[in-house]
Amino acid sequence: MAExxxxxGDARSATRGVLRSSFIAIVVFxxxxxxxxxxVVGLGDQWIPQLLGYSWYQRLCNPLPVGTIICIAAGWxxxxxFQCARNAVGVRFLRASSIVYVVLALAIVxxxxxxxxxxxxxxxxxxxQLSASPSIVLLNIMVYIPVGxxxxxxxxxxxxxxxxxxIICGMELLQYxxxxxxxxIVDISMNLIGFSIGYLCMDELFRxxxxxxxxxxxxxxxxxHTAQNDSQAR
Numbered sequence: 001m002a003e004x005x006x007x008x009g010d011a012r013s014a015t016r017g018v019l020r021s022s023f024i025a026i027v028v029f030x031x032x033x034x035x036x037x038x039x040v041v042g043l044g045d046q047w048i049p050q051l052l053g054y055s056w057y058q059r060l061c062n063p064l065p066v067g068t069i070i071c072i073a074a075g076w077x078x079x080x081x082f083q084c085a086r087n088a089v090g091v092r093f094l095r096a097s098s099i100v101y102v103v104l105a106l107a108i109v110x111x112x113x114x115x116x117x118x119x120x121x122x123x124x125x126x127x128x129q130l131s132a133s134p135s136i137v138l139l140n141i142m143v144y145i146p147v148g149x150x151x152x153x154x155x156x157x158x159x160x161x162x163x164x165x166x167i168i169c170g171m172e173l174l175q176y177x178x179x180x181x182x183x184x185i186v187d188i189s190m191n192l193i194g195f196s197i198g199y200l201c202m203d204e205l206f207r208x209x210x211x212x213x214x215x216x217x218x219x220x221x222x223x224x225h226t227a228q229n230d231s232q233a234r
Contacts, residue, residue, distance in 0.1 A: 148198025
């Protein structure tokens with residue numbers, strides 16, 4: 001009898017957990033849609049013709065393709081929020097998302113200014129860029145926040161920082177050499193700021209928590225005070 005009540009209680013608790021996670025996912029989907037729309041509409045006019053050409057740009061300007069892109073992106077955020085609320089993020093989902101993000105980020109950074117070549121080593125040019133196109137400056141920061149989170153997994157701050165400096169400077173040089181954009185010290189600075197935000201956020205998070213892989217899922221587990229004291233003593 002006691003076991004049956006315990007089983008019923010566990011089933012109710014699991015159902016409440018699923019409902020709560022589903023509610024969070026729905027809220028994230030609804031809230032993220034307008035932000036994604038602003039991003040797509042605000043930057044699409046400037047970058048999509050450069051990335052895909054004007055023929056594809058005209059096709060993607062229709063409401064159906066735009067709505068599909070927004071729903072897919074919002075659905076990804078919703079599914080990620082659902083998994084986080086359940087404290088069970090799929091390993092394959094996270095790896096696939098990282099690969100897709102890196103490919104998209106590379107395409108945006110390397111192909112957004114095809115046919116342009118220039119060189120800027122004046123950091124004060126940031127003021128001009130902020131007055132002319134603040135959204136581009138903000139995007140240069142935001143693109144590298146997830147990269148900072150990913151490279152935190154190297155578990156070596158010095159190696160991560162050296163790697164990101166080489167990657168960013170190498171990409172800027174490639175843009176100049178192949179006429180894909182401007183070697184811009186402002187872009188490098190903004191990229192490093194974005195990387196720093198992502199890396200430091202992960203560092204702050206994992207002072208109290210750590211990842212634990214259980215089967216095909218990642219779970220976040222709080223570090224006990226004893227373990228924290230032991231790590232600090234070491």
